[in-house]
C-alpha cells in the first residue's frame with residue numbers, strides 16, 4: 001500500500017518576513033511543494049504570503065493557487081482545483097505546505113483546503129504551524145496591551161454584521177475587527193457611536209508594501225484595502241498597576 005503524505009498549514013505572519021517563526025521556515029524548506037495563494041487583484045501575480053516566504057523557498061518548489069471571494073460557484077471551483085493540486089502531492093507520499101498569512105486557524109483558506117484534501121485523500125496527515133496574527137502585530141506597533149488581568153478579547157469580522165460588532169464593543173474590553181477595510185468609514189462610525197473612538201487604532205497592510213498605522217485622534221478616514229485591522233483596547237492610562245486584576249482567591253495574572 002502506498003504511503004499517503006502530509007499537508008501542513010504554515011502561518012507566515014502578517015507580512016513582515018522577520019515575523020516568520022523558525023518552525024515555519026523549517027517546514028517551508030523541507031516541504032516537497034509550497035502552495036501559495038496568488039494575488040486576488042492581478043491573477044498570476046505573487047500574492048502576499050508568497051512575498052513573505054520567497055526568501056526561503058526555491059521558485060521551482062512554489063506553486064501558486066488562484067482563489068475567488070465573490071461568486072460561490074467560482075469559489076467552489078477554485079477550492080476544488082487547489083485541493084486537487086495538493087492531493088496529488090500527498091497521494092504520492094509527499095509533503096505539501098500551504099502558506100497562509102497570519103495564523104492558519106484564524107479565518108484562513110487553509111480550513112477549506114483541509115476539507116477538500118481530506119475528501120480526496122482521507123489518509124492524509126494534517127498539521128499546522130501557528131503564525132503571528134495581524135492583531136498581535138498591530139498591538140505591538142501601537143504599544144497597546146491586548147489583555148490584562150480579567151480583560152476579555154473579542155475577534156469579530158465586520159462581515160458578521162454591524163450588530164455583532166456593536167455587541168462586542170459593548171461587552172468586551174478589547175475588540176479586534178477584521179475584514180472591514182473597504183467599509184472603514186462606517187466601521188469607525190460604529191466605534192464612535194459606542195464611545196470608543198479614542199481607544200481605537202487601525203493598521204492597513206501591516207508589514208507589507210503601503211503599510212499605514214493610525215491611532216486616535218486622526219484615525220484613517222477613507223475606505224482602506226481588505227488587509228486592514230481595527231483594534232479597540234480599553235483606556236488604561238489612569239489606572240494603577242495591576243488594576244485589571246480581580247483580587248479574588250484563585251485569580252490569575
Ligand SMILES: C[S@@+](CC[C@H](N)C(=O)[O-])C[C@H]1O[C@@H](n2cnc3c(N)ncnc32)[C@H](O)[C@@H]1O
Nearest residue numbers: 014102103106107134178179205206227228229
Ligand atoms: C482572511 S483574514 C486572515 C487572517 C489571518 N489568518 C490572521 O491570522 O491574521 C483577513 C483579515 O485579516 C486581517 N489581516 C491579515 N493580515 C493583515 C495585515 N498584514 N495587515 C492588516 N490586516 C491584516 C485583515 O482584517 C483582513 O481582512
